[in-house]
Amino acid sequence: LQRIDETLAAPFQDEPIPPVLRRLATSCEPDQIAGGLRMPSEYALLLADKAGTISCALSQPSGQGLPSSLDPSTLAEAAASGQIITLRNANPDGAGWRARVTTMDDDYLVLALSLAETRESVARLTLIATLVGLVILVLAALAGLVVVRIALRPLTAIERTAGEIAAGDFESRIEAGDPDTEVGRLAAALNAMLVEIREAFAQRDRTEERLRQFVADGSHELRTPLTTIRGHAELIRRGEASRPEEVARSASRIEAEAIRMSGIVDDLLVLARLDSAPDPRRRPVDLLAPLADVVADARVRDPGRQIEVRHLVEPPWQDTAPTVLGDDGQLRQVITNLLANALKHTPTDTPIQVEVGVRAERVRLAVVDHGPGLSPGNETRVFERFYREDAGRSRSQGGAGLGLAIAAEVVEHHDGTLSYERTPGGGATFVVDLAHVP
Template identity: 45%
Template sequence: MLVAALLLLALLITGVATTSLLRAVLVGNVDDQLRAQSATTLDLQTLVARQRAGEESAVPTDYALLLSTGVPGQVTVLAAPAVGSPEVGDVDLEEARERDREPYRAEGTDGSDWRVVSVPVTWRPTGEDLVLSIGYPLGSVDAAVARTRALFWLVALAVLVAAALAGRVAVRRSLRPLREVEAVAVAYGAGDTSRRVPDAWPGTEVGRLGGAVNAMLERIESALAAREASEARMRRFVADASHELRTPLATIRGFAELHRQGAVRDPEQVGAAFGRIETESARLGSLVEDLLALTRLDEQRPLRRDPVDLLVIAGDAVHDLRALAPDRPARLVGLDGSPAPAPAPVTGDDARLRQVLTNLVGNAVRHTPAGTPLEIGVGVRRHEGGAWATWQVVDHGAGIPPEEAERVFERFYRSDASRTRGTGGGSGLGLAIVAALVRAHGGAARVVATPGGGTTVEVALPAEERADELPEADDHETLDLDGPDVPEQADPARRGS
């Protein structure tokens, strides 16, 4: 509507300007012709003599020729066209001299417009000074201007109609992507999240809008998928946690009911029953603590950031293992079985990093036969991504099948389903906590094969030292952080943890 109004205003201005200019040009031509005619009729005596003799007048028939004394009402019409003559009786000699052949407007006897040139002349027989006026009617000029105006407005109307139709088509075509955006939004709201706005030229506002809407829909779809995955993990986690909590609770309740009903009377039986209750209570408390730890890690609470050397923590873990399980050979070694461990400084939470290594060592002890040797490798590796302080906890047990190695960091996952929860099997959360803590420190955890049999769990954390101060790594020591080490949402746990 605004464009149509502006176009109409432009046409109106153009029409007025065009017709005004045309009339001015045509009137100018008439004025030039009047000046030329006034120069040929200055000899009044010759003009009158030719008229008396009946000869053809020097003035064309569409011109009017008038003679006046300068006194109103005393005008003699020497020649006039059929349309009449102009009123020039009030033009005196002085005014005619001042005009100096300059054309002026006069009104005709029939009310029409005329252009007139008045010049002073002398009638020689009497010596009388008179005013000779030559006029030309502007009827033909006005008719030409009127025809031009009518033609212009016809053309303008056609242009306006064509512009309106073209504008309507252009607007409909330009708004088509908006209708597509509307259709996509309606479909998306109805549940069809696969719909997208068709690509349009990004040089237009509508094209950029379509691209922005598609990007927004992609983010919404990703967010919905992430939410659904999170809800699925939460449901699975709650179900697994309920199942894990139900087992020790059922054991505690069963022995308590046996004691209440008097089924257990022998002191040894009573002691054994309460021993089981105590054991299951401790296991229940440990499970609750693990769940609480995972919940806190999921909340991404900030960790302490202090200088920590992984070599010191590994040495303490070896000493603790020798004290708690003296039947197990335990060694502190370098990476990949090299004899010399190396300092591995990082920035992190000392207590949490000790928990990582404690869980790894406890997991290895829990799932390998008594007397199975265990090594803890420590060192720093360098590759294209930077320097990484690394732990390797190596056991020589039965190992983990390759198809299960990718799942050991999932919560409540156990690689050996034959183990019962009451005979040494873990809660399935130990390696989940390991993976979550490692990820919180910006690192990665993974399971790799152990030469000669067994399992190696490798943890890599960003090293504190500069890469040019670290020892060179062998080609086979390249760390791969793109594997199944720490899942994106940290749902980890190794073979029983």
């Protein structure tokens, strides 16, 4: 608009009304309109009276939608102020006009330039701006899509890994990202969770396998005495054991196997209680008291066996009571099982020592025998349920293989350890290690 306004003001800079405009307005002849004017190709010249009625209307080219009348107050104000005004096109769809109004005699002389070129320029610029904006928007969207895909790539990896885990692959892991980003921290947290899940499933599988083996072994152990009882009962029923001494022998075997089966059931119940309620009732227990009782009972059962109790108080051992925090009954069972194991698997003429002492705030209780000891490779398996080192040994002599397993689990539930050491010179030493309570 500024350029158009400057073009309209140019003819009036030297004189109020250029002669060529006066001549055109007076003659109102279209063939003279271009003479002497340096104007754009589309302009108009109007002559209107004080009432706004147009008496002469010339345009180049002709037929440009010139108005048939003008507002007299607008003309008067524009002529007095010298301001350039905008006129509407007679055609509603046509471009308007920018007009300069001046007085000529008793009329108004109006020189106008069409805004069609300006409107077209604005339309072109608008179209160009729109197209450029669309291109920029598309490029920005594509760039944003690329950036988002790159940013969400770790989440895609997380989704893929989750699918693999859902399919059963618990070894899958998410690629570690930048730990300073939220996605990186999320990946690290999920990897840690996956490790825990894998360990939980592995523990579940181990527990299920252990339970299946436990049930199978328990059934097998109970089947043996039941078979023996059934066999002797059938002998009596069929009359094959007719003599009194034969009946007495079968009855004795039935009683022995029933006692043995009762012992197995008791051991199974102990293990079941340990599995269901692993936390013992804890109170201070001086191990010298249950140790003395258990050794006294063992001497009554096997009076010919030499069993020695040693309370270690000389340095580096501490001269203090071997007190621990735990369940008195369960700790008695540990000592009973360890001593029974030593009595069962050593010759009757070999001595057994039970040592207890405190060192470095730990209580050490050791049952030392001088028998054959364990074969290499069985040092840890000996604490498994139903395990026997000699598979061929008869069950009547070897027991059910639950004593050491029960002792190990009780000690573990007391936050301690039960381990095997080879006795110097031959034999087995089973060591219980527990925290000392002052």
